[in-house]
Every structure is written in C-alpha cells, then in structure tokens.
Amino acid sequence: MTSLQFIVILAGLFIGYKLISYMLSPGSGEQTRRTTPPPTPDDPVEEEQDPSLSQGWREGAAKQQSHPPRTWYQTLGIDPSASRQEIDCAYRRQISQYHPDKVAMMGDEIRFVAESRTKEINAAYDTATRQQPS
Numbered sequence: 001m002t003s004l005q006f007i008v009i010l011a012g013l014f015i016g017y018k019l020i021s022y023m024l025s026p027g028s029g030e031q032t033r034r035t036t037p038p039p040t041p042d043d044p045v046e047e048e049q050d051p052s053l054s055q056g057w058r059e060g061a062a063k064q065q066s067h068p069p070r071t072w073y074q075t076l077g078i079d080p081s082a083s084r085q086e087i088d089c090a091y092r093r094q095i096s097q098y099h100p101d102k103v104a105m106m107g108d109e110i111r112f113v114a115e116s117r118t119k120e121i122n123a124a125y126d127t128a129t130r131q132q133p134s
Helices: 003-024 051-065 072-076 084-098 108-131
Strands: none
Touching: 072 084, 072 108, 084 108
C-alpha cells in the first residue's frame, strides 16, 4: 500500500466519521432548523397552532391528580406489609420508568406527566421509609 492510498483511506474515514456524527447528533434534523429569522421584540407574538393540545394534557394530568390520593403502597404497587427491600425495589422500578431525565428529549406534555408522577413516587417512598422500622 502506497502512502497516497493510505492518506486517501484516512481522509475517507475522517469524512465518513464527521458525516455520520453530524447526522446522528441531536438538533441536526430538518425539523429543528429554522426557516424563518428569529423574532424581534417588535414582532407580534404568535399563539400556538392549537393551544388546546397542550392544555388538554395539563388538564388531563390535573384531573388525574384530583382523584382521591392513593396510599403509598398503591403508588409503589406493593403490599402494605412489604419489607424494606421490597419497598426499595418497587421504588427503583417505578422511578426508573418515570424519571424526568429519561423523558428529557420528549414533548412538554410527557415531561409534565413524568415530573408529576416522579413527585408522587418520591412522596410515597418517603412515607414508606418513615413508617417502616429501621
């Protein structure tokens, strides 16, 4: 293999790496690119296309929370006489599903539901650990 072939191979690998990393990086898709200039302070504020969509999710989550509050063992999905290990296991299982970091790249509505559910799970776990003997 000549040095020219070696340089061409290295250049191809480098260009391919840059192209793939650009295409896979967040925010490089067509839907995230702006086609209009950023708004100026003098521009009128535009409403969302359908504000009822985001309102619907928030109202739905509020209605869901307006139900009678569940007990800590219902929230964690365990028996009231569960051991400390079972409580910890149930807490980890529930929090791994709804943790806000896992849904950070999803829509606002999903993040809102996940945050409210995480608060509920944390409160249930706190109550469970306070009621359980050490």
